[in-house]
Amino acid sequence: xxxxxxxxxxxxxxxxxxxxxxxxxxxxxxxxxxxxxxxxxxxxxxxxxxxxxxxxxxxxxxxxxxxxxxxxxxxxxxxxxxxxxxxxxxxxxxxxxxxxxxxxxxxxxxxxxxxxxxxxxxxxxxxxxxxxxxxxxxxxxxxxxxxxxxxxxxxxxxxxxxxxxxxxxxxxxxxxxxxxxxxxxxxxxxxxxxxxxxxxxxxxxxxxxxxxxxxxxxxxxxxxxxxxxxxxxxxxxxxxxxxxxxxxxxxxxxxxxxxxxxxxxxxx
Amino acid sequence: xxxxxxxxxxxxxxxxxxxxxxxxxxxxxxxxxxxxxxxxxxxxxxxxxxxxxxxxxxxxxxxxxxxxxxxxxxxxxxxxxxxxxxxxxxxxxxxxxxxxxxxxxxxxxxxxxxxxxxxxxxxxxxxxxxxxxxxxxxxxxxxxxxxxxxxxxxxxxxxxxxxxxxxxxxxxxxxxxxxxxxxxxxxxxxxxxxxxxxxxxxxxxxxxxxxxxxxxxxxxxxxxxxxxxxxxxxxxxxxxxxxxxxxxxxxxxxxxxxxxxxxxxxxxxxxxxxxxxxxxxxxxxxxxxxxxxxxxxxxxxxxxxxxxxx
Numbered sequence: 001x002x003x004x005x006x007x008x009x010x011x012x013x014x015x016x017x018x019x020x021x022x023x024x025x026x027x028x029x030x031x032x033x034x035x036x037x038x039x040x041x042x043x044x045x046x047x048x049x050x051x052x053x054x055x056x057x058x059x060x061x062x063x064x065x066x067x068x069x070x071x072x073x074x075x076x077x078x079x080x081x082x083x084x085x086x087x088x089x090x091x092x093x094x095x096x097x098x099x100x101x102x103x104x105x106x107x108x109x110x111x112x113x114x115x116x117x118x119x120x121x122x123x124x125x126x127x128x129x130x131x132x133x134x135x136x137x138x139x140x141x142x143x144x145x146x147x148x149x150x151x152x153x154x155x156x157x158x159x160x161x162x163x164x165x166x167x168x169x170x171x172x173x174x175x176x177x178x179x180x181x182x183x184x185x186x187x188x189x190x191x192x193x194x195x196x197x198x199x200x201x202x203x204x205x206x207x208x209x210x211x212x213x214x215x216x217x218x219x220x221x222x223x224x225x226x227x228x229x230x231x232x233x234x235x236x237x238x239x240x241x242x243x244x245x246x247x248x249x250x251x252x253x254x255x256x257x258x259x260x261x262x263x264x265x266x267x268x
Numbered sequence: 269x270x271x272x273x274x275x276x277x278x279x280x281x282x283x284x285x286x287x288x289x290x291x292x293x294x295x296x297x298x299x300x301x302x303x304x305x306x307x308x309x310x311x312x313x314x315x316x317x318x319x320x321x322x323x324x325x326x327x328x329x330x331x332x333x334x335x336x337x338x339x340x341x342x343x344x345x346x347x348x349x350x351x352x353x354x355x356x357x358x359x360x361x362x363x364x365x366x367x368x369x370x371x372x373x374x375x376x377x378x379x380x381x382x383x384x385x386x387x388x389x390x391x392x393x394x395x396x397x398x399x400x401x402x403x404x405x406x407x408x409x410x411x412x413x414x415x416x417x418x419x420x421x422x423x424x425x426x427x428x429x430x431x432x433x434x435x436x437x438x439x440x441x442x443x444x445x446x447x448x449x450x451x452x453x454x455x456x457x458x459x460x461x462x463x464x465x466x467x468x469x470x471x472x473x474x475x476x477x478x479x480x481x482x483x484x485x486x487x488x489x490x491x492x493x494x495x496x497x498x499x500x501x502x503x504x505x506x507x508x509x510x511x512x513x514x515x516x517x518x519x520x521x522x523x524x525x526x527x528x529x530x531x532x533x534x535x536x537x538x539x540x541x542x543x544x545x546x547x548x549x550x551x552x553x554x555x556x557x558x559x560x561x562x563x564x565x566x567x568x569x570x571x572x573x574x575x576x577x578x
Contacts, residue, residue, distance in 0.1 A: 094386075095565070159571075163569065195317060229274055248329070250519065251330065251518065254336075254337075254522050254526055258333075258526035259337045263340070
């Protein structure tokens, strides 16, 4: 924290000394100092989310600073995997599951929040390299489908993921809440739905300036089951037959017990 | 009041009171009509965000409790024919095995989904319409105090069943016919239930009433009895092979469904058989219309999670 304050003070000093420095020197100093300051002020909390019995989702608090001329973009990305899904289609007047489509390298969760529309921040090529936005993601994902074009499958996949809250793209959602000492302060909450799968998630922060990505930081957060939820999951996957028998015994005992209790109640 | 809990296998959190209310509603249908309720509960669970495969598997787990509770209530009232139930069950298990193989074959040939859904819609509309017409006619006659005449087709079929060999008595149901009949009917229902992906109560109850000529209340109790074993089998297989049974979800649902089954059985005992038939046929027709809607209305997305027919 002290180091951070020192850097901030140094940065301010540079601004005060502006008239005495040449433009080029000022720019170089700015380039050297700013990443350190921004990196140290990028805070993601909590780093680990424990899924307990009463867990019902939550938020990840992301705080960061940005010079006024920079445009920040925040990304939450889950682990990428292969997904096999049903494809619906029309047969006569009926809508039916016709075949399967497979998407490879598709993240389970993908949220992107930006200060402006992504097309205003950088050219498509750069966005594709950084995997920013649905268009960029679409280029990076491999699609296997016998009947549909890749673009159609991906667009339907995004619609499907957006309905369940796993994919989200909100342009203009990142706005500073205050400006202090020449820097804009951002405080943003990324919603974490209770349906998000366990695993590692990357939170990436990009700074765009004049159609270039000038800085990039990232943090990892872990979503994990603990206590009772972890115990039940392990039992279901590692001791499946015991788990099945337990589930049946409890159901049978509960069913007959309630039946018996009701019959006693009726007799009275 | 908002009390959410996390379901470890479903991987999402839901409101406890909502789950108990769903269980209560479906359990009362189970006690009232002798159907498992999976046809209604699985889509409702999917609608509140439970993954389809987990919804179907956990539903079968809670149906075990609901059917146990309902069977106990009906058994106390003398409405369970265990002998008949065991024969239906034996046929049902064999039919279920064949049904699974037929599904595999249909999937290889292609358009399995189309065949399943169309047969479902046709089957439910036939059963629902027939039951509705028949019970409406009987209630109408009852009001005008006219004697009930059996339909000519029904009488012919009854004559045919009486000609079958290996006759045995079913004292609890007060009937006597070949033990092959419940075996064969159980077998056929087992095939259909496996293909359609449901417990088969919707098909079995009308068959018990119209083909085996069991009294309505006896048909409900006997079907509940045999469904216990079918659902136990499904629950175990789902837990073992797919790991999709959410014990916590099933436990909360069964709190509601076991209570609901008792309430349903008590209401069922106060209603006339034909009133029950009309209600059941109305529900069958509603399910059929809902399925038809799913087939005709364009989906929100052309992609869906694997694991369910719809």
